[in-house]
Amino acid sequence: MISLAGRDILHSWRKFLLTGIGLGLLIGVTFSMAGVYRGMVDDAQALLSNSGADLWVVQQGTQGPYAESSSLRDDLVHGIEGMPGVALAANVTYFNMQVRRGDSEVRAMVVGIEPGKPGSPSHLVAGRPLSRSHYEALADVRTGFALGDRIRLRRHDYEVVGLTRRMVSSGGDPMVFIPLKDAQQAQFLKDNDAIVNERARSAANPAFNRPGVPGLLEAVVASQTSSHQVNAVLVQVREGFAPAQVAEPIRRWKHLQVYDRAGMEEILVAKLIATSAKQIGMFLVILSIVSAAIVAFIIYTMTMGKIREIAVLKLIGTRNSTIASMILQQALGLGLIGFFVGKLAATLWAPIFPKYVLLLPRDALTGLGVVLLICALASTLAIRIAIKVDPAEAIGG
Amino acid sequence: MTVSAPLKRRFLLVGSVVLLVLLFLFVLLRTGPLAPVQVTVAEVRSGRFTPELFGIGTLEARRHWMLGPTSPGRVLTVKVDVGDRVQAGQLLAEMDPVDLDQRLQALDASIARASSAQAAAAAQQADVQARRELAAANLRRNQELAQQNFISAGALEARSQELASAAAALESARATAQAAAQDWLRAKAERAALQQQRANARLIAPADAVVSAREAEPGSTVVAGQAVLRLIDPASLWARVRLDQGRSAGLVSGLPARLLLRSHPHEPVPARVARVEWLSDSVTEERIAQLSLDQAPPGLSVGEMLEASIGLPEIADSLLLPAASLQRQGGATGVWRLQGGRLAFAPVQVGATSLDGQVQILAGLESGDRVVVYSQQPLSADSRIKVVDQLVRPAGAARTGP
Numbered sequence: 091m092i093s094l095a096g097r098d099i100l101h102s103w104r105k106f107l108l109t110g111i112g113l114g115l116l117i118g119v120t121f122s123m124a125g126v127y128r129g130m131v132d133d134a135q136a137l138l139s140n141s142g143a144d145l146w147v148v149q150q151g152t153q154g155p156y157a158e159s160s161s162l163r164d165d166l167v168h169g170i171e172g173m174p175g176v177a178l179a180a181n182v183t184y185f186n187m188q189v190r191r192g193d194s195e196v197r198a199m200v201v202g203i204e205p206g207k208p209g210s211p212s213h214l215v216a217g218r219p220l221s222r223s224h225y226e227a228l229a230d231v232r233t234g235f236a237l238g239d240r241i242r243l244r245r246h247d248y249e250v251v252g253l254t255r256r257m258v259s260s261g262g263d264p265m266v267f268i269p270l271k272d273a274q275q276a277q278f279l280k281d282n283d284a285i286v287n288e289r290a291r292s293a294a295n296p297a298f299n300r301p302g303v304p305g306l307l308e309a310v311v312a313s314q315t316s317s318h319q320v321n322a323v324l325v326q327v328r329e330g331f332a333p334a335q336v337a338e339p340i341r342r343w344k345h346l347q348v349y350d351r352a353g354m355e356e357i358l359v360a361k362l363i364a365t366s367a368k369q370i371g372m373f374l375v376i377l378s379i380v381s382a383a384i385v386a387f388i389i390y391t392m393t394m395g396k397i398r399e400i401a402v403l404k405l406i407g408t409r410n411s412t413i414a415s416m417i418l419q420q421a422l423g424l425g426l427i428g429f430f431v432g433k434l435a436a437t438l439w440a441p442i443f444p445k446y447v448l449l450l451p452r453d454a455l456t457g458l459g460v461v462l463l464i465c466a467l468a469s470t471l472a473i474r475i476a477i478k479v480d481p482a483e484a485i486g487g
Numbered sequence: 488m489t490v491s492a493p494l495k496r497r498f499l500l501v502g503s504v505v506l507l508v509l510l511f512l513f514v515l516l517r518t519g520p521l522a523p524v525q526v527t528v529a530e531v532r533s534g535r536f537t538p539e540l541f542g543i544g545t546l547e548a549r550r551h552w553m554l555g556p557t558s559p560g561r562v563l564t565v566k567v568d569v570g571d572r573v574q575a576g577q578l579l580a581e582m583d584p585v586d587l588d589q590r591l592q593a594l595d596a597s598i599a600r601a602s603s604a605q606a607a608a609a610a611q612q613a614d615v616q617a618r619r620e621l622a623a624a625n626l627r628r629n630q631e632l633a634q635q636n637f638i639s640a641g642a643l644e645a646r647s648q649e650l651a652s653a654a655a656a657l658e659s660a661r662a663t664a665q666a667a668a669q670d671w672l673r674a675k676a677e678r679a680a681l682q683q684q685r686a687n688a689r690l691i692a693p694a695d696a697v698v699s700a701r702e703a704e705p706g707s708t709v710v711a712g713q714a715v716l717r718l719i720d721p722a723s724l725w726a727r728v729r730l731d732q733g734r735s736a737g738l739v740s741g742l743p744a745r746l747l748l749r750s751h752p753h754e755p756v757p758a759r760v761a762r763v764e765w766l767s768d769s770v771t772e773e774r775i776a777q778l779s780l781d782q783a784p785p786g787l788s789v790g791e792m793l794e795a796s797i798g799l800p801e802i803a804d805s806l807l808l809p810a811a812s813l814q815r816q817g818g819a820t821g822v823w824r825l826q827g828g829r830l831a832f833a834p835v836q837v838g839a840t841s842l843d844g845q846v847q848i849l850a851g852l853e854s855g856d857r858v859v860v861y862s863q864q865p866l867s868a869d870s871r872i873k874v875v876d877q878l879v880r881p882a883g884a885a886r887t888g889p
Contacts, residue, residue, distance in 0.1 A: 103500045139865070142815070165770070177818055214811045215861045215878040218844025221810065222541040223731040225794065231879060251844070252811065253879055255863055271771070304713040318770065329818055427504070430511045437514045451521060 098396070099420060109388055110424050114431025116384060117461060120377045121436035122443075124453050127370045129446035134260045134358035138351060141182070143208045143324035144333045146349045147340060153347075155184050155321035156260050156354075157362045164274070164318045166344070173340055175331035180207030181320040183273045186259070189233065189241055189266060196233050198266045199259035200243060202273020208324035211267060217252030223269055228252040230264035241266065244276045260358050262445040270320070278317035288314060378460070385428075386468030389421045393472035400476050401484035414473045418466065425465035429458050523871040525878055526862040528825060531852045534807050538839040538847075540738055540797040542776070544728035545790055546748070548719035549777075551699070554690045555714045556582045562703045562715055563688075569701050573692040573718065580715050582688040587681060594678040601671035608664035615660040619653035626650045696720050699789065724783050725761060728795045729773040737799045738763055744778050744797040748787070757781045760797060802839060806848040810840055812860045821851065823859040823866050830859070830868055 099106050137156065146155070147162075147170060154160025162181075170179045183202035188195045203210040205220040211228060217237045220226045227248035229235040239250045248268055257265040268276070280288070289311050292298045298310045325348075327336050337348040349357065359367075393400070400413060433454055440447040515521060561583040567573055626646040633643045696718035703715045726746055730738060740763050745755040761779040768775065778795055812822045813835075821834035835851030852858070859866065861878050 099500070103496055107500070107503065212814060212865055213862050215863060217811065219810050219813075221840055221842045221844055223734060224541070224543050236879075255878075301708075302710060304710065326818070427507070430507050434507070434511050434514055451515075 098399075098416065099423065106420075106424070107427070109392075110427030111431050113381075113385060113388065113424060113428035115435055116381050117428045117432030117457070118435035118439075119432075120374065120381055121432055121449060121454070121457060122440065122447060123370060123374045123377055124457070125436060125440055125447035125449045126443070126445070127367060127374070128448040128450055128453065129443075130262070130363050130366060130370070131359055132448045133258050133262045133446055134355070134363060136256050136258055137260050138354055138358070140211060140257050141209050141324055142212055142326065144327040144351065145325035145337050145340075146354055147179075147323040147325060147344075148321070148347045148349070150345050150347050153349075153357050153361070155182070157357045160321050160347075161319050162321070162323065162346070164270075164320045166346070167320075167323050169344060170323055170325060170340060173336065173344070175328050175336035176325055177328040178208055178326040180204045180209050180324050181270055181322075182209040182324050183270065183277055183319075183321045184259070185273075185277050185321075186261075186263065187243065189243065191234055191239075191241075197263045198230075198233055199261075199263045200273060200276065201265050201267050202270040202277070202320070203267050204270050208326050211252075211254045211257055213254075214252045215255045217250070219252060220267070220269060221251075224272055225249065226251045226269065228254055228267040230254050230257045230266070232258070232264035233266060235266075243268065243272075244279050245282070246272065246276070248272070256446070258446065260362055274317050274319065278319065279315075285315065378464075382464040382468060385421070385425070385465055386471055388424070389417065389465070389469050389472045390475070392420065393417055393476055397475075397479055398484060400479050401481050404479060404481040405484045410477050413476050417472050417476060418469045421465040421469035421472075422462055425461045429461045432461075433457070523873040524862055524864050524866060525875050526823075526859045526866070526872045527877060528857050528874050529809055529812065529860045531806050531808055531848065531854055531856045531858060533804050533854050535801055535804055536807060536841050536845050536847070537801045538737075538799045539842045540730055540735060540799065541842055542728040542730035542735075542773075542795050542797070544726050544778075544793055544795060546724055546787055546793060547727045548699075548721070548789055549723035549725050549779075550694070550696075550720040552693055552696065552718040553714035554579060554693075554716045554718065555709060555712060556690070557687060557711055559708070559710045560585070560688070561708050562705050564705050565701060565703070565715065567698050567701075567716065569698050571698045573696055573698060575692055575694045577692040578689055579692055579698075580690040582690070584685055584688045587685045587688065591678060591681050591685065594674055594681060598671060598674040598678060601667060601674045605664065605667040605671055608660065608667040612657065612660035612664050615653065615656040619650065619657050622646070622650040622653040690715060692718065694718075694720065719789060722783075724780060724787055724789070726758060726778040726780070726793055726795060728776050728778055728793075728797075729768070729771065730776065730797075732767060732772045732774055735774040738774060738776060738797065740776075742797050742799065744795050746778065746780070747794045747796075748784075749792040750786070750788075751784070754784070756784060758795070796842065799839070802847060805838065806852060806854060807845050808848050808852070808858065809860050810844045810846040812858050813837065813846065814866075823862075824852070825857040825859065825874075830866060830870060830872065832868065833858075 147166075148154040148160035149162055152158045152160045164181050167179050167181050170176060181202075181204060185200050187198060187200050189198045189200075201209065203220075210219070214228070215231060217228070220228060225246055225248050227241050227250050229239075229241065229250050229252075231253050235241065235250045235253075237250055237253065241248045241250060243266075248266075254265070254267070257267075259265060292310050292314065293307055299307045325336070325340075327333050333350040337350060340346060341348045403413060433449075436447075436449055440449060563581045563583040565580040567577075567579050573579060626643075626649070629638060629643050629646040632638045633640065697720075698716055699719045700714070700717035702717065703709050703713070709715060738760070740760045742760045744758045744760060746758045747753075747755055758778040758780050760776050762777040764775040764777070766775070767773060776797075778797075808822065813820055814822065814832075816832050819834045820837060821832050823830045824833040833851055833856075836849040838847030838849045840846045859872075862872075863878060864870075866872070
């Protein structure tokens, strides 16, 4: 038996292939859109995984440090280290900053870390970890910095000694890691003019500048310029303890808010990127509908283009099911080509996106199913037309 | 032999579809989640290295003085300004003595008066002495006369009484003279004390130094202990360096060091640990050490920020590894070791770390072991890996570092 669909495709294979590729590019856009969403979720997951923490201890009543601001005293970490089940605890600070690179700027999240403790990057792609306690930085490759570059943050220059990959904030901004003490200073340090003005303001305040108490003004000024705040304490739980079991006493007796991994994911994925995710989801839905409509129109016009041939087939006694299966096979073939081209295109152009685009194999399989389903559904319209064709048209008009 | 057109077309179509599928599979396995993780590998080698400690600090003067009055008062004159070199003993500033000079004059007058009183007492004493001698002579004569019964016993007693009176008057005159001398001494001592106070109002340089601050101008009032001038000894500059407590093991005095001043970030200044303080800062969790400069470069400023690298004794032959290869897995520190193309996590015991990222391995690895240094993603034991030379292209040659 000869394949009607095959013969027909062979008859106009260029048109068929080009249509398939065009459809594929459309499907590629849809895949990329799904990839953008997956990338956003993965950015949030990467932020949590890379911190290497089991628990996040933040200011009471806040959902910090990523979704809200949280401020803790940096000596709280010692109390937390002494709580049962805590293996390691480390202070960490986060702040977003426009970092100058040459003539341009990159948006980066500056993270203050204690090297070797939770919060510091687990693996590098070049260079070495921080070995000095000041003025060294690890930068993500996405920032564009190279080893040996100098980053200026506030008033200090930091030398890039190591590079990381996929170290991003929940918003997808690449991270720059600097030692905690420098970060505390950089986060709260005012510019020089502000400091000078603040000193003048204190000096003008009679409460601080009393004639009979020399040294009081100096003490007040010194207390204004030091900072011992951090944003969160990251905790690694000792083996054999459940995170919830360790979190409870910290919450109860230290009067701090504690989140475990699931709680943090809930905040990041369900709250922080919820609106963006819905936005992309909406777009994805519209794109799917448009793709389905275009597939339907393409198959419809393809069928309409050979209405005379179908009439001839009917005239020579071809059964309706044969004609229907021909159209269905063509539609599925188109869908398959579209899928392969789309997945290929999405994979090839994904790295060019400024933010991370993650194409999951599972999504691709779902996509394949959806594409084939849409093609099958779209072909029903054409099949109905083909079945209704009057064999007389083959000889008429 | 010619191939028929439909057959050729079929070949073309099937060929392009097969090509598409192959390309698809290739791309799928090369990029994205199914691709192997690229890693770089280093060999554990044995060597020697010099660990270093790193700290930041400020330049300070080891000897510095705050010159100010010991009692509240008003500044009268300030004779030097910031930057002036002063000699030991030089008059630098003076406090307003208020009434001290007048009180000195009064005391001078008191001393003069005391001297006069002393002279008067001496004269009086001489007078009384003369009278006593006369009375003694009279008594002697009258005793002779009384032995010959020329005068009555009553007349003799009157002469004895005269002598006793004269003796008593002499005692009294001596005491008065002594009192006058003591008065004079007291006035002298009071004057000396006032003189000291007067001298105290003059602020004198305690040593050869440089004026670092002039904190009060003539006419301003200062309380006791408040500085009018601050002096430093420029030859005594040293660096007060703070080191992270967690990375200060091995810090002892005598170690060699290099200082980088903020004003001269590319000219290391040789120094030496002069003192390691017993008290470390519990708030900032830092140890404090003082580093003396072997030779102070010109143009230093007190309070300038600096970075210090302190060299620890060299560690003899030991196993070395790039610090970037250390990973934490389930609470243990270790490395990913390559064994016949497969990964295995090998826990290691880590010793000293050098500032350039070399780490000493005490146990867990042997020389020649191959371990993963850099990886594109976190690794696990069943990760598929691909060993490459480097993961990031090095910076272009056009880039010029400072």
